[in-house]
Amino acid sequence: MRGYTNGKDDLLKRLRRIEGQVRGLQRMVDNDEYCIDVLTQIAAATKALQAVSLGLLDDHIRHCVAEALTEGGAGADEKIREAGEAIARLVRS
Numbered sequence: 001m002r003g004y005t006n007g008k009d010d011l012l013k014r015l016r017r018i019e020g021q022v023r024g025l026q027r028m029v030d031n032d033e034y035c036i037d038v039l040t041q042i043a044a045a046t047k048a049l050q051a052v053s054l055g056l057l058d059d060h061i062r063h064c065v066a067e068a069l070t071e072g073g074a075g076a077d078e079k080i081r082e083a084g085e086a087i088a089r090l091v092r093s
Helices: 005-030 035-071 074-092
Strands: none
Touching (some): 035 074
């Protein structure tokens, strides 16, 4: 079971909303909307994706990493490494 499984429906709703935002962006570009308006909507979609990412990271730490720490051993070290790499990717993006 994944850490996000219990909130999967909410996660999917958020992702569908973001998908709608991106389709809206495509329409804006197709309609030659003002650059700043397009950039504003891109910032909103980016912020929404970042919120989803942070939620998934939180679920991962609370579920997967915590479980691995309870079990101990090399699995725990691997989960901590993975979490660190995921955090680094989010910070760089």
